[in-house]
Amino acid sequence: MSINIMDIVGRVSYHCDIIFRVIDKKEEDGKEIAILYGEDMRLIADAPIDDLVIVSQSTRERVTKELVSMEEQSLQLFRQDVDLLKQRQEYEATDGYSKSSNYFQIPGRVLHLDGDPAYLEKCLTLYEKIGVPVIGIHCDEKEMPLKIGKLIDYYRPDILVITGHDAYSKAKGKKGDINAYRHSKHFVQTVKEARKRIPHLDQLVIFAGACQSHFESIIHAGANFASSPYRVNIHALDPVYIVAKISFTPFMERINVWDVLRNTLTGEKGLGGIDTRGVLRTGMPYNKDQNDEYY
Template sequence: MKLGGYTVKLLSPFPPLAHRLELEVMGTVVTGDYVVRRSYGGDVLFRVEAVLGGTAILKGADYRLLADAPVEDLTKVSNPEELSVTQSLRSKVKASNQRMSAELMDHSFLNELEYRPEETHSYFDLPGKVLHLDGDANYMRKSMQLYNQMKVPAQGLHVSETQMADLLYHLLPQVKPDIVVITGHDGLLKTRERSELYSISSYKNSQNFVNAVHIAREYDKNRDNLVVVAGACQSYYEALLQAGANFASSPGRILIHALDPVYVATKASYTSIRECVNLPDIIHGTISGIDGVGGIETMGRYRVGLPKPIEVKKVNPNPYYA
């Protein structure tokens, strides 16, 4: 039946209550709203990207998950920060950021001890440069904020997952990055059986990520020259590694946090070119852990130089030139 422009379904033998519930769920959910799925126990906070008929297209607010759900299954969240799942996740993110900052401070101190000459000149550092392609504009902003906080030189672009391979083809020769991050949203299709986990057609965006990784490897086949971090929630981990990624998600087909690819890239950026990135350290430093992110032995992209550039205040004239 129609009521105030909304389609109302009778959900119980008590019509007045049913009307109110249906209007609360269906009539107020619009693009940009934060919602949870009742059928999943409200385990993940989503942002509504679009409403098509009776189906809402959802993107995880903290996880790189792309999903859809019947509108009647959604409950609007007016204050996302008060959700227990959000608060718990924020605590993990804060702890991870603090750990990463402490590691970088220790790293800088050790380098200063190793490279400090007897004279007054000091060393300067050159962390690896990151090119970050992201299918989500909001995550892109958060990622760039974290790169800036960690003093990682990074260039980020928001681009649809379907266009990443083409854009990367043009950007790589221009940017010449040390590290490429290819991420956005992904997920297993709900209709797929467990036996179909190893079919790339079972994933929403893994094929797009694989295509982009192939482009990166056509540009530079050496996995130590160009470090590739690829994938999102539930991505086809094995296919991404086979395509040429150094680090990928998701070994356990779980949800990964929006900033996990940034942590991996930062670790590679600040690991010396003389050392392998510590795999257990880099994986356990992520929020999702070993079921969320994995990879292969990879040399770091950090370099040290001497002396540190200083302001030149006076130059003696060259007597051989007029």
């Protein structure tokens, strides 16, 4: 059976542990090589065509069902967290419920750059479900350092997400060598360019990285949160859960890193960060008749 671009495949040598889609092909040392993007993991990989098999529809449906279940569980836990935050904010804004709840809230605005248009659409759908204001832009990882400055100037986000695909290659060097990673150096460069515009860690909160990314370099470049401390794969939606938590946390409160990570699909092996302030702003008064279209 021939393997074509956009086919959904698994790697025989890895027991089809991850489902990929074929996004390109190339010739290398006389062999036909497929370029693969993970369907649900932010991983990019190369594989010989003869190591690939088409994943059956039944297998895809089974894996999708399992992942949807995990996503729904994470979303439910996240919503519980947000509800608790809102209850506490209402209590404080109404002086212990002794005054009317005549206030409004402005969550942090997100600028999300993604190297994969399909993943970007999935993330935007989740942002909408959660209620996070977001601008999503598809941008090739290599182009991100060149474009990020003007995008920050134009959109003025509170939170910046820099993600796409990445992978560590043992053949290219040790895990400490950033050149052994597909796109980590581009994420690092993009974070550095963003910090030239807004150096303060609490004025622009940054998440950067993808599967197996060089976590330490990205954090040292100026990111608040990054992947991947243990060089594991991260789920496509993990960046959304992290920045949504930040978006809905009041700016006077410090975010405990574990509180951010515990409801993600990957957890602390794939994600990490530093203590950061929230970005939610509360104001008053709230005129329901005039302001519904804004808040």
